[in-house]
Amino acid sequence: MKERGRIEIILSYIVPRRRLVIPILLLMGVAILIFARATGEMSSLKTRSVPEFEEYTYESLLSTFHNVTQINPHKYHYIHSPIKICKANGNSEDPELLILVKSDVTHFSYRMGIRSTWGNFSINSFKLVFLLGYSSTIEALVQSENDKYHDLVQENFVDAYRNNTIKTIMAFNWAVRTCPGTKYVLFVDDDYFVNVNSVTEFLKVNATLESDLFVGFRVDNARVFRYIESQWYMTKPEYPFLHYPPYISGGAMLLSMKTAMILQNSFAYVRYLYVDDVYIGIVAYLLNINLTHSDRFVLTFASDNLDSCLAAHNYGSPDTLIQEWKIFLRRHYDYTVHIYSQQMKDILYIK
Numbered sequence: 021m022k023e024r025g026r027i028e029i030i031l032s033y034i035v036p037r038r039r040l041v042i043p044i045l046l047l048m049g050v051a052i053l054i055f056a057r058a059t060g061e062m063s064s065l066k067t068r069s070v071p072e073f074e075e076y077t078y079e080s081l082l083s084t085f086h087n088v089t090q091i092n093p094h095k096y097h098y099i100h101s102p103i104k105i106c107k108a109n110g111n112s113e114d115p116e117l118l119i120l121v122k123s124d125v126t127h128f129s130y131r132m133g134i135r136s137t138w139g140n141f142s143i144n145s146f147k148l149v150f151l152l153g154y155s156s157t158i159e160a161l162v163q164s165e166n167d168k169y170h171d172l173v174q175e176n177f178v179d180a181y182r183n184n185t186i187k188t189i190m191a192f193n194w195a196v197r198t199c200p201g202t203k204y205v206l207f208v209d210d211d212y213f214v215n216v217n218s219v220t221e222f223l224k225v226n227a228t229l230e231s232d233l234f235v236g237f238r239v240d241n242a243r244v245f246r247y248i249e250s251q252w253y254m255t256k257p258e259y260p261f262l263h264y265p266p267y268i269s270g271g272a273m274l275l276s277m278k279t280a281m282i283l284q285n286s287f288a289y290v291r292y293l294y295v296d297d298v299y300i301g302i303v304a305y306l307l308n309i310n311l312t313h314s315d316r317f318v319l320t321f322a323s324d325n326l327d328s329c330l331a332a333h334n335y336g337s338p339d340t341l342i343q344e345w346k347i348f349l350r351r352h353y354d355y356t357v358h359i360y361s362q363q364m365k366d367i368l369y370i371k
């Protein structure tokens with residue numbers, strides 16, 4: 021009864037006053053148009069940046085992450101940048117291989133462990149630098165570390181997990197600008213053991229075939245973590261698709277300088293994502309760069325895989341690394357040969 025009454029009242033307003041019908045309809049039309057435009061824009065914005073539960077395609081990844089303007093400028097500057105690593109910064113020649121070790125700024129002992137083991141293996145032509153962000157509370161220590169070893173590349177962004185990709189971009193920038201004459205670059209985390217001899221051997225045999233080399237432990241079809249507790253938690257606005265394109269596990273990536281240059285050129289135009297290996301994977305995918313899987317980039321560290329691996333993850337503590345390194349050297353090399361430095365002999369207790 022009440023409903024009918026209300027409708028009758030409304031009708032009595034509109035219907036008898038015929039001359040009002042057209043203006044009212046017009047007004048309603050305009051209102052609907054404005055409303056539709058607003059919500060339409062919102063929903064098209066939403067589907068452009070957040071197509072929920074959709075799988076990525078080349079086109080959707082491109083339109084979500086790429087822009088012709090510089091949407092990901094790298095606006096940090098060096099605090100430390102070592103010299104005499106390559107020709108472009110004062111060395112007499114370029115190393116065959118440049119190793120860039122991504123290191124947490126607080127990991128002094130990890131860096132020391134690497135410097136006194138695989139990072140100081142003088143029989144190969146390679147150079148090694150560490151990549152650090154900034155932390156005001158320990159900068160004095162970092163300064164004195166660099167005074168002693170001259171091997172730190174550090175910029176003024178805060179050293180934090182969510183800034184991982186900034187660090188990786190710093191690494192590419194530094195490698196490309198400082199060592200363009202180097203043939204290969206290896207990006208590796210500070211909790212990795214690297215069998216530099218195997219890497220050199222691998223490059224000699226295999227890399228001439230592929231001048232656009234990008235090899236490591238390839239991860240295919242990885243699902244995005246939506247749990248807030250996850251270390252790799254990703255919101256939908258950050259990454260709207262269900263899966264990631266293939267990527268090389270960021271702990272260890274071996275690239276030709278040519279590939280590194282192509283990637284480095286594109287970072288400014290690809291939207292930031294804090295998981296650095298996924299980010300590089302997206303850039304590589306958009307550029308049609310092939311990612312090669314190799315089982316010799318192993319994710320677990322064990323005495324018996326150090327011989328055949330190119331890189332092995334998670335040695336535990338720097339002490340373990342040093343112990344294993346001694347065993348490794350004894351197993352592999354005649355340590356009376358002159359190639360060993362005094363420091364290496366000290367490690368091996370050779371008189």
Ligand SMILES: *[C@@H]1O[C@H](CO)[C@@H](O)[C@H](O)[C@H]1NC(C)=O
Nearest residue numbers: 083084086087088089090091
């Ligand atoms: C590119 O970025 C600019 C500035 O952030 C933005 O206005 C524009 O809509 C973006 N273009 C595309 C195609 O996403």
Ligand SMILES: *[C@@H]1O[C@H](CO)[C@@H](O)[C@H](O)[C@H]1NC(C)=O
Nearest residue numbers: 135136140142361362363364
């Ligand atoms: C690395 O080896 C050189 C000799 O080749 C040695 O003088 C130096 O002390 C070693 N560095 C470290 C950190 O052990």
Ligand SMILES: *[C@@H]1O[C@H](CO)[C@@H](O)[C@H](O)[C@H]1NC(C)=O
Nearest residue numbers: 176177178179180181182183
């Ligand atoms: C990343 O670095 C920038 C620049 O130093 C800083 O503003 C930001 O807070 C850092 N991010 C995190 C998660 O600490």
Ligand SMILES: *[C@@H]1O[C@H](CO)[C@@H](O)[C@H](O)[C@H]1NC(C)=O
Nearest residue numbers: 218221222223224225226314
């Ligand atoms: C070169 O690549 C092939 C195929 O991936 C592999 O079987 C071989 O072990 C590699 N050679 C070296 C020296 O690593």
Ligand SMILES: *[C@@H]1O[C@H](CO)[C@@H](O)[C@H](O)[C@H]1NC(C)=O
Nearest residue numbers: 230232233307308309310311
């Ligand atoms: C990627 O690898 C495939 C198969 O090995 C090859 O056919 C293709 O040419 C490669 N693409 C590039 C850009 O190197």
